[in-house]
Amino acid sequence: MEIWYRILEILPFEWARHGQMTFMKNALLAVILLTPVFAVLGTMIVNNNMAFFSDALGHGAFTGVVIGGLLGFGLPILSVIVFSLLFAFLIAVIKHKSKMSGDTVIGVISATAVALGIFLVTLGGKSFARLNSYLIGDILSITPEEIFLLFILLVVVLVFWLLFFNRLLLVSINPSLADSRGINTFLYEVIFSCFVAVTVAVSMPWVGLLVINSFLVLPAASARNLAGNQRQYHFIAFAISAFSGISGLILSYYIETATGATIVLILAAIFFISHCLRGRVAG
Amino acid sequence: MTERKECLRCQGVCCTKIENFGVTIGSLEILRNINLHIHCGELTAIVGPNGAGKTTFIKALLGQVPHTGNLTFMKSDGSGNKPPVMGYVPQKITLDPTSPTSVADLFLASKYSSPVWLMKPKKAIADIRERLKKVNADHLMDRPLGKLSGGELQRVLLALALDPVPEILLLDEPVSGIDQNGLMLFYENVSALKESYDLTIILVSHDFDMVRKYADRVVLLNRTVIASGKPEEVLESDSFYEIFSARSLKNRDRGGEQ
Numbered sequence: 001m002e003i004w005y006r007i008l009e010i011l012p013f014e015w016a017r018h019g020q021m022t023f024m025k026n027a028l029l030a031v032i033l034l035t036p037v038f039a040v041l042g043t044m045i046v047n048n049n050m051a052f053f054s055d056a057l058g059h060g061a062f063t064g065v066v067i068g069g070l071l072g073f074g075l076p077i078l079s080v081i082v083f084s085l086l087f088a089f090l091i092a093v094i095k096h097k098s099k100m101s102g103d104t105v106i107g108v109i110s111a112t113a114v115a116l117g118i119f120l121v122t123l124g125g126k127s128f129a130r131l132n133s134y135l136i137g138d139i140l141s142i143t144p145e146e147i148f149l150l151f152i153l154l155v156v157v158l159v160f161w162l163l164f165f166n167r168l169l170l171v172s173i174n175p176s177l178a179d180s181r182g183i184n185t186f187l188y189e190v191i192f193s194c195f196v197a198v199t200v201a202v203s204m205p206w207v208g209l210l211v212i213n214s215f216l217v218l219p220a221a222s223a224r225n226l227a228g229n230q231r232q233y234h235f236i237a238f239a240i241s242a243f244s245g246i247s248g249l250i251l252s253y254y255i256e257t258a259t260g261a262t263i264v265l266i267l268a269a270i271f272f273i274s275h276c277l278r279g280r281v282a283g
Numbered sequence: 284m285t286e287r288k289e290c291l292r293c294q295g296v297c298c299t300k301i302e303n304f305g306v307t308i309g310s311l312e313i314l315r316n317i318n319l320h321i322h323c324g325e326l327t328a329i330v331g332p333n334g335a336g337k338t339t340f341i342k343a344l345l346g347q348v349p350h351t352g353n354l355t356f357m358k359s360d361g362s363g364n365k366p367p368v369m370g371y372v373p374q375k376i377t378l379d380p381t382s383p384t385s386v387a388d389l390f391l392a393s394k395y396s397s398p399v400w401l402m403k404p405k406k407a408i409a410d411i412r413e414r415l416k417k418v419n420a421d422h423l424m425d426r427p428l429g430k431l432s433g434g435e436l437q438r439v440l441l442a443l444a445l446d447p448v449p450e451i452l453l454l455d456e457p458v459s460g461i462d463q464n465g466l467m468l469f470y471e472n473v474s475a476l477k478e479s480y481d482l483t484i485i486l487v488s489h490d491f492d493m494v495r496k497y498a499d500r501v502v503l504l505n506r507t508v509i510a511s512g513k514p515e516e517v518l519e520s521d522s523f524y525e526i527f528s529a530r531s532l533k534n535r536d537r538g539g540e541q
Contacts, residue, residue, distance in 0.1 A: 180371035
């Protein structure tokens with residue numbers, strides 16, 4: 001971390017000076033590690049029309065926090081990951097087995113999870129307020145250990161993307177075609193869902209349940225308006241994600257607003273601009 | 284079968300034996316008691332009314348739908364039943380028109396291991412260009428999939444189904460929504476492939492004029508095999524007229540589509 005703090009000292013910001021505002025420097029590093037993860041996973045979420053699914057995962061992760069708290073896990077993150085994975089797996093299997101539309105399945109399970117979470121939190125007349133931070137997210141409170149976790153997440157997601165992206169893309173273009181080329185489409189759908197679940201679970205406390213889905217969906221949705229192939233798509237999504245993350249964090253420091261929401265507003269502004277530019281760039 | 288001698292020159296699957304073949308999904312029996320021998324170096328056209336189970340038949344051959352009975356892929360040396368390399372062009376492929384996936388991306392993702400989102404290897408691109416040239420589609424290389432016309436997309440998918448060169452090529456109504464020129468081009472391409480690679484080609488089609496011109500064998504399917512043989516035999520059989528009586532006359536006038 002010391003090296004990181006040193007590097008930041010070259011920046012012309014007041015908080016970047018030596019020995020000052022460590023929390024801000026930590027948050028900046030966290031944003032830099034998280035934005036590429038959101039960008040790459042987001043490209044496929046948008047390809048597969050999974051925006052509602054990833055939104056629901058946030059709810060599943062929330063219930064994981066509550067259950068982890070009740071069971072007295074030392075590390076709530078573990079129970080959150082486990083619960084999110086279960087949640088994603090459940091949705092994938094029910095969708096696969098039943099003829100119900102995906103939207104309905106997700107709607108039912110997601111609402112049930114949130115209700116269960118709220119029910120358990122308030123059991124015995126307790127207040128819900130202690131969980132507010134999960135709703136809004138607080139990236140300024142992130143610790144170096146937690147940043148290390150994000151680093152691991154980034155490495156794992158990138159390795160996964162390097163090895164398996166081609167097959168995921170083929171499945172998303174046409175499952176039947178992918179199947180005829182020997183790809184187990186259901187398996188890849190489940191694995192991808194699990195990656196999204198873990199990412200949502202790990203980043204929710206810092207980004208906030210209410211806005212996390214925008215982090216995943218908006219960079220890719222904007223990039224889609226401008227890109228003509230997968231390389232442009234990824235590059236633009238990543239650029240938008242990183243730019244919005246970093247500028248949103250710094251802006252929220254000066255105007256004193258919630259970081260997650262500030263970043264999302266910037267992402268949304270970029271989306272509307274890209275939507276207007278659509279068709280004029282690339283092809 | 285009389286065409287047996289044809290098999291001697293092909294290296295891959297020379298005869299696809301379908302015996303007592305059936306498909307039941309849930310409580311619905313879609314196909315029953317199908318017995319066919321399909322040969323390499325031949326274009327076998329499957330015709331039949333809507334809901335006859337043609338697409339299900341193709342999917343069952345691909346192994347995407349479970350079937351009863353026997354499906355045996357015989358090699359020319361008599362050895363058999365190793366799953367053959369299959370090429371497949373789906374019936375209708377609905378693509379998101381906003382998807383930023385180019386034709387080159389589709390090929391890279393299907394055949395190469397280097398991640399499409401990061402790299403565009405020169406050698407692979409040259410190879411893909413060659414493949415696309417064979418179906419007159421090399422100029423479409425950098426076009427997003429969603430912006431191709433029906434005919435262009437079918438040619439791209441055909442090129443994809445031929446890479447790697449399959450032993451059996453399955454085409455499920457590959458020419459719906461293509462103009463007359465595109466149609467001719469497509470059938471010329473398929474015929475040329477049949478000659479050069481000695482493939483087994485199974486084609487589902489509603490276009491009887493094209494079937495008459497290009498198919499070596501025609502199978503009339505309606506839940507089971509109603510008739511099978513040379514195009515003129517099947518297309519002029521009584522059962523064919525019975526099934527298509529009202530429709531076929533109308534369709535002939537319109538040029539055979541649907």
